[in-house]
Amino acid sequence: MAECTTLESLMEMGFDRNRAEKAVAHTGNQGIERAMDWLMEHENDPDIDEPYAPPAESVLGSSEQQSSSESVSEPTECMTVFPLQNIEMGQDPKRPMTEEEKKEQIKRLEELMRVKQEERRERERQEEVEREKQRRKQGQELQQIRQKLQDDEMKKLADQRRREKMEDRLAKQRVKERIARDREERARKFGGGSSGTTLSSPTSDTSPQTPPENQGPPPAKKDYDECRIQIRLLDGSALTAVFKAQEPLAAVRVYVQMNSSDGQDFTLLSPYPRRVYTDLDMEKPLRELGLVPSAVLVVTKK
Structure with a gap:
């Protein structure tokens, strides 16, 4: 019982x-x-x-x-x-x-249950504190991992930018050296042939004014290997330079950048017939763009 x-x-x-x-x-x-x-x-x-x-x-x-x-x-x-x-x-x-004894016993049991409930709540509170400590520790470790990944990514981007700047400097240096070599070659070429040009001019004056009746076929079109370009800048001044016919239009653009002090982004166009040159045109040679043997280009804001 x-x-x-x-x-x-x-x-x-x-x-x-x-x-x-x-x-x-x-x-x-x-x-x-x-x-x-x-x-x-x-x-x-x-x-x-x-x-x-x-x-x-x-x-x-x-x-x-x-x-x-x-x-x-x-x-x-x-x-x-x-x-x-x-x-x-x-x-x-x-x-x-008796009823009084039963009530007394129930009272003692209820007190015992209350004590056990308090112990259980205290135990659960301690467990919750431990879980919160573990959660914060894991959160700090995760934050440290994220910070390290972010620092590594920033370092990688900085290294990439340094490499790109170095490559850009080297490319500009190569273009500058090529332009200097071309100037020297043109100076040697035109410096040695100026007297011959002067002496040949009188001969052209003594030639007969009227062509012979039996005129032969028209002379073949001369194949120019150089191009003389006049460049009108934004401030109204002008630059004149000689380029190889096979050089891309980008060489002219680099030349303008090196000899212009405003530093603004610009584009090139031909006034007559009017044509605005795009980024694709920058890779084409001057001969293909119809700028040989001479042309006038205008610098405009982009």
Whole structure:
């Protein structure tokens, strides 16, 4: 009848009968404290309120066992209610407890449950503090990893910009050197042939003014390998330079950049016939663009 005592005590303390029966069965009817511990540990279980089905061999047993036990021990049941508490209070264990004794026992059990609940809440609070510490530690480690990846990416971008600037400087240096070589070649070429040009001019004056009647085929078009270009800048000044016919239009653009002080972005165009040169035209040779043997280009704002 100790089981019945534990069950009644739990029900008097406010626990549902179904939960009380489960607590008694799962703790093996080892006392009110064990049953209370089980209830507090499993109060959030999803199946805590499902109907309890005791096994056939359980102490609560089948109806036949209950009826037989009632027929045999019914007189004893009332005398064995709370036997341990009666002994502790110096009472005869065979005497049933009075209402005042039951209330006192319930009060002690409720106090015991309150203490256990406080202990459980303190334990859960400590566990929550530990989880929060772990979460913050993991967050700091993740932030450090992100910062390191960001620093590596910024370093990689800085290295790439330095390489691009170096390559751009080298490209401009190569263009500058090529322009200097072309100037030297033109200076040597035109410097040596100026006298021949001067001497040949009188000969052209003595040639007959009227062509012969039997004029042959027209002379073949001369294939120029150089181009003389006059460039009108934004400030109204002009530059004149000689380029190879096979040089791209980009060489003219670089020449303007090197000899212009405004530093503005610009584009090139031919005034007549009017044509604005695009980025694709910068890779084409001057001969293909029709700028040989001479041309005038105008610098305009982009």
